[in-house]
Amino acid sequence: TQLLEQSPQFLSIQEGENLTVYCNSSSVFSSLQWYRQEPGEGPVLLVTVVTGGEVKKLKRLTFQFGDARKDSSLHITAAQTGDTGLYLCAGLKPDNYGQNFVFGPGTRLSVLP
Amino acid sequence: DTGVSQNPRHKITKRGQNVTFRCDPISEHNRLYWYRQTLGQGPEFLTYFQNEAQLEKSRLLSDRFSAERPKGSFSTLEIQRTEQGDSAMYLCASSLLSQTNEKLFFGSGTQLSVL
Numbered sequence: 001t002q003l004l005e006q007s008p009q010f011l012s013i014q015e016g017e018n019l020t021v022y023c024n025s026s027s028v029f030s031s032l033q034w035y036r037q038e039p040g041e042g043p044v045l046l047v048t049v050v051t052g053g054e055v056k057k058l059k060r061l062t063f064q065f066g067d068a069r070k071d072s073s074l075h076i077t078a079a080q081t082g083d084t085g086l087y088l089c090a091g092l093k094p095d096n097y098g099q100n101f102v103f104g105p106g107t108r109l110s111v112l113p
Numbered sequence: 114d115t116g117v118s119q120n121p122r123h124k125i126t127k128r129g130q131n132v133t134f135r136c137d138p139i140s141e142h143n144r145l146y147w148y149r150q151t152l153g154q155g156p157e158f159l160t161y162f163q164n165e166a167q168l169e170k171s172r173l174l175s176d177r178f179s180a181e182r183p184k185g186s187f188s189t190l191e192i193q194r195t196e197q198g199d200s201a202m203y204l205c206a207s208s209l210l211s212q213t214n215e216k217l218f219f220g221s222g223t224q225l226s227v228l
Binding site for chain 1: 117146148153154155156157158161163168169204206210214215216217218219220221222224
């Protein structure tokens with residue numbers, strides 16, 4: 001059973017379009033992070049959201065953390081071909097030694113020219 | 114700061130052979146994580162270290178897998194008697210543990226193919 005679910009699994013759009021991808025869970029997280037991963041490389045951190053209801057903007061990317069800290073969304077405005085990649089959400093959960101990261105399965109985004 | 118370095122980038126081995134991967138984290142980072150990722154999936158947690166202590170190990174991790182971080186710096190992940198199901202990208206990440214906003218910095222991974 002996936003602790004974190006992401007939707008859609010795949011998304012293919014034209015350059016200039018807007019899109020939203022989602023990260024959902026039945027668990028509460030102390031914070032949630034979004035990463036982007038390109039083929040053959042490791043994930044790269046985009047943002048961390050900590051407070052329920054928090055909205056963060058990173059240029060054309062807008063991240064929102066749900067009020068109950070169980071879900072998050074990533075909205076991209078006017079997508080560019082450089083936005084192509086695997087978008088991963090990761091939740092921080094307490095463990096016996098502090099906290100640990102749990103990753104979702106990702107949304108694979110293709111932005112076509 | 115040269116980032117997280119993983120070696121080798123690619124490894125092809127025959128079923129039954131042992132393989133060892135190395136990860137050099139960012140120098141001041143005290144936490145080091147190993148993840149496994151298969152095509153179309155997110156990273157799956159394997160184990161992590163705080164300094165030289167191995168704190169958590171996934172229950173999904175077979176006894177054929179072992180990891181070390183002998184001096185709290187670099188780490189090695191060994192897989193004994195490899196199986197075809199071990200084929201995956203093995204990712205290492207490091208972080209500086211803090212009260213809030215711990216951030217993972219990933220290496221480029223080691224792509225393992227077991228024939």
